[in-house]
Amino acid sequence: MALENVSFRYDPEKPLIEDLSLKVEPGHTVAIVGPTGAGKTTLVNLLMRFYEVSGGRITLDGVDIARMSRDELRSGIGMVLQDTWLFGGTIAENIAYGASREVTRAEIEEAARAAHADRFVRTLPDGYDTVLDDEGSGVSAGEKQLITIARAFLSDPVILVLDEATSSVDTRTEVLIQKAMAQLAHGRTSFVIAHRLSTIRDADTILVMENGAIVEQGAHEKLLAAEGAYARLYRAQFAEAVAEVD
Numbered sequence: 001m002a003l004e005n006v007s008f009r010y011d012p013e014k015p016l017i018e019d020l021s022l023k024v025e026p027g028h029t030v031a032i033v034g035p036t037g038a039g040k041t042t043l044v045n046l047l048m049r050f051y052e053v054s055g056g057r058i059t060l061d062g063v064d065i066a067r068m069s070r071d072e073l074r075s076g077i078g079m080v081l082q083d084t085w086l087f088g089g090t091i092a093e094n095i096a097y098g099a100s101r102e103v104t105r106a107e108i109e110e111a112a113r114a115a116h117a118d119r120f121v122r123t124l125p126d127g128y129d130t131v132l133d134d135e136g137s138g139v140s141a142g143e144k145q146l147i148t149i150a151r152a153f154l155s156d157p158v159i160l161v162l163d164e165a166t167s168s169v170d171t172r173t174e175v176l177i178q179k180a181m182a183q184l185a186h187g188r189t190s191f192v193i194a195h196r197l198s199t200i201r202d203a204d205t206i207l208v209m210e211n212g213a214i215v216e217q218g219a220h221e222k223l224l225a226a227e228g229a230y231a232r233l234y235r236a237q238f239a240e241a242v243a244e245v246d
């Protein structure tokens, strides 16, 4: 996937992303970091074509995504966002949603196992036939995320967009989500709006965004050594966590 001189603004009067270029190798993980309002979500919105770029282009295998149908584009991209989207229906139906073909119960359960969701689903009285309302009440925020991760496993996309949860998940579920997301990302081109140090450190490329621009890009060690925006962000956000680990 490549962005070539992309620019974008929500408000015609207010430039946000200007002349942004980036090339991502197949299978690589890109961690997007930066302060709140920097444009991380906006970048993801453009990849998914929730909004159209105002200048430049985004290509997938050399094809301008503006020339692809939204269905075609989105069938190739799996998303696990913080605001998980579940609909009124059974857990099995929710996992199967978005698969490009008919899927069997065995495949649904296999995807749930891959996503570490199978265990909690089996503790529910109706298991995979448990009916969720469209707010997904009855399952926790973390469990909802595991269901959307299972959905992504089943649709088997080449590209992934992940938004790491920052809150409202208990530690045990958080560990499952982390494991499941890492396994899901394995071998796929992934864009992660990253909050966890381990994700950021392990990424092939870190994009540091400020005010709609990528101010730095590179791997962890290289960016730390550069003593720039990343090094400052890292010290401000993660110095304590590192001290604990050490």
Ligand SMILES: Nc1ncnc2c1ncn2[C@@H]1O[C@H](COP(=O)(O)OP(=O)(O)OP(=O)(O)O)[C@@H](O)[C@H]1O
Pocket: 010, 011, 016, 034, 035, 036, 037, 038, 039, 040, 041, 042, 043
């Ligand atoms: N739909 C919208 N319409 C107009 N402005 C928007 C819209 N969405 C975001 N913005 C503005 O664009 C800028 C970038 O927002 P964006 O959500 O991409 O930042 P972010 O880095 O993802 O922040 P956060 O970490 O808080 O999610 C912000 O100034 C925000 O107010």
